[in-house]
Amino acid sequence: MSAPTDAQWNLANILDAVASRVPPDRPAIVHGPHVVSWQALDQRSNRVARALLAAGHQSGERVAFLSRNHPGYIEGFIACLKSRLIHVNLNYRYTVDELAGVLEDAGATALLYQAEYASTVAALVDKLPALRTRVCLDGAGQGEATARFQDWAADGDASPLGIQREARDPLLLYTGGTTGRPKGVIWPGHHYRACQQESPLVARRATSLAEHLDLIAANPSPGRVLPACPLMHGAGISSTLAELLNGGTALLLAERSFSAHELWQLAERERASRILIVGDVFARPMLAALDEAPGRYDLSALKVISSAGLMWSEEVKAGLLRHLPWLVLADIYGASEAAGLGYAITTRERSTPTGCFQPGPQTVLIDDDGRLVPADQPGEGWLARGEPLPEGYFGDPKKTAEVFRMIDGQRYSVPGDRVRRHPDGSMQLLGRGSLVINSGGEKIYVEEVEEALKRLPGVHDALVVGVPDERWGNVIVALLQAGSTTPDGAALRSGLTPYLAGYKMPKHFIAVDRLPRADTGKGDYRLAREMAQQALAPA
Structure with missing residues (x-):
């Protein structure tokens, strides 16, 4: 599938056109009790786009976002698309030095942030004089030089910008850096959109913007997506943007940390049609919440739960289908550098082994x-x-x-x-090739060992690393989030026997209170390796 090059497929042009066709009072964003209508989203993002340009930012400059899931993140992101500025996603868990490294790498000249990060921003300003514009999404922010996002979004000309855009106007997505320094992947916008359209969940693909708008106008039940992961994660912003490009609604969790019960409550109240997760880190607590209270939530509007970025276990899928037998469960295999590598669809009638998938149309x-x-x-x-x-x-x-x-x-x-x-x-x-452990001349893939461990009773989560060893080169060590009890190595190895060859068995099992994972669900393998080495040092 080749990406259309006509400027009608510019992402901002699509959003402008969609806003002109959907009912103005249709919700575009829901965040707790706060609702942003499609008309408000369009007008507020137009005003913010104009304010960024008025502040002296020119096409191609980078605008960074330091924020949890918040309506202003989406409004500001769309404002960047409309003004031909380039969004830079920042991990709000990073230290000041880590943030400064990404900002410097991106050459960011503006920063949109939440007030809770004001002290962090103050430290960044001292390090990065090029960061000349700061905008606080939800308050006054830090210092007199900081603008209030609400002032920008509420006042001024709200009409479409009327600027010439190109189909390839880019997005910049920084990788999580779990095995190395974060890197920014630059996506031409029309390529990004074309990859989204490859999904088997897309029922009909329009050949022109006019046809796309007709499909939206004729759709009586537009999608309502609930991204469980942060918007600063590639899967979070991609799923949100995909729904908005189709005239739908984004439903945002309001609590600071993930709560499965909050997710199900929001899905019930707002009639979510799709939930986006990142593997078992989200799916397991979601299943546990349903097991705690079977039938508590009316989820009849829900059609799809899709997962991107991490493996999603067959056993957890079966548990979700036990409660919600009509669902389609979709694994989306991809990377920041290559979307749509493959897909796996699971239903009550069709199971898919963990890690298996059908390749995408351009996969080799x-x-x-x-x-x-x-x-x-x-x-x-x-x-x-x-x-x-x-x-x-x-x-x-x-x-x-x-x-x-x-x-x-x-x-x-x-x-x-x-x-x-x-x-x-x-x-x-x-x-991942970068996560392969070479032990005694054999290659061991950590994801395979992790998935086997998570099948065992009492193992809620696991990360597997290699620790240097004089005899074997590396030995396999499993960090387990398994409660306060000391892992019984013999029992665990016995439980793993049906799933793993002997050379793949962990030599050491270490219980930890909390595994080093980002809010996106991805493991920090550098820190996990350090934790393993520290725990084994006396031995």
Whole structure:
């Protein structure tokens, strides 16, 4: 599927057109008791876009966001699209130095933030003189130089900007950096949209903006998506944007930390049609909440739960379908560098083994010599996809050349996932190449060991790392979030026997109060390795 190049497919142009066609009082954003209508979203984002331009920011400059899930995040993000400025997602869990590293790498000149981060912003301003505009999303913020987002959004010209845009006006998405320094992936907007349209959940794909608007106008039940993960995570903002481009509604959780009961309450009250999660980190507590109170929530409007970024266990899916048997459960396999690598659909009638999926329409297999494996040939290698693709890593031509490769005259993204292709064409995810543990000459994929561990009674979550060892090179260590009891290694190994070969068994099991995971659900393997080494140091 090639990305349309006509400027009608510019993301901001689509949003302008959608706002002109949907009922003005239709909710666009719901956050606790606060509702932003489609008319208000359109007008407020137009005003903020004008204010950013009036502050001297020019097309292509980067605007960073330091915020939890908040309506102002979405309004500001859309304002960037409309003014041809480039959004930069920041992880609000980062230290000042980590934030400064991303801001400096992106060359950000503006920062939108929540008041709770005012002291952090004060420290950043001292480090980054280029950060000349600061806007507080939910208050007065820090210092006289800070503007109030509410003032920008409430006053001024609310009409469409009427500026010329291009289909490829970009988005900049920074990776989580769980195994290395965060990197910014720059996506041409029309490529980003084309990849969204590859999903098997898309019922009909319009060939023109006029047709797209007709489909929206004829839809009596527009989607209402509830992203459980933060908007600063690529999956969170992508699912939100996808629903808004279709004239739907984004439902945002209001509590500071994830609560499964809050999620189900919001889904019931606002009639959510789709929930977006990131693997078992979200799915397990969601299932536990349903198990605690079967039938408590009216979720009859819910159609789909989709997961992106982490494996989602077959057993947890079966538990959710026990409570909600009409649901479609969708795994979306992708990376910041390559969306739509594959999809797995699970229903009550159709189960999918953990880590198995059908490749996307542009997905290919590349062998260890860098050659394409013929589509009808099974084997093991690197997961990759062809165009439409990102331009590469922002400001990093060396890393771009490593991941975005020319093969037989075509460009492919090879983000670093190992897979096995079966004779029927389906694929099985083996793990991230960067997370492979080499122990005694054997390769062990940490995701496979983690998924096996989470099948065992009493193991709520697990991260697996390799720790240096004189004899084996590395030994496998499992960090377990399994309550206050000391893990019984013999019992755990016995439980793992049906799932793992002997050489894949962890040598050490370490109980921890909390695993090092970001709010996105992704594990911090650098910190996990340090925790394991510290725990084993006396031994």
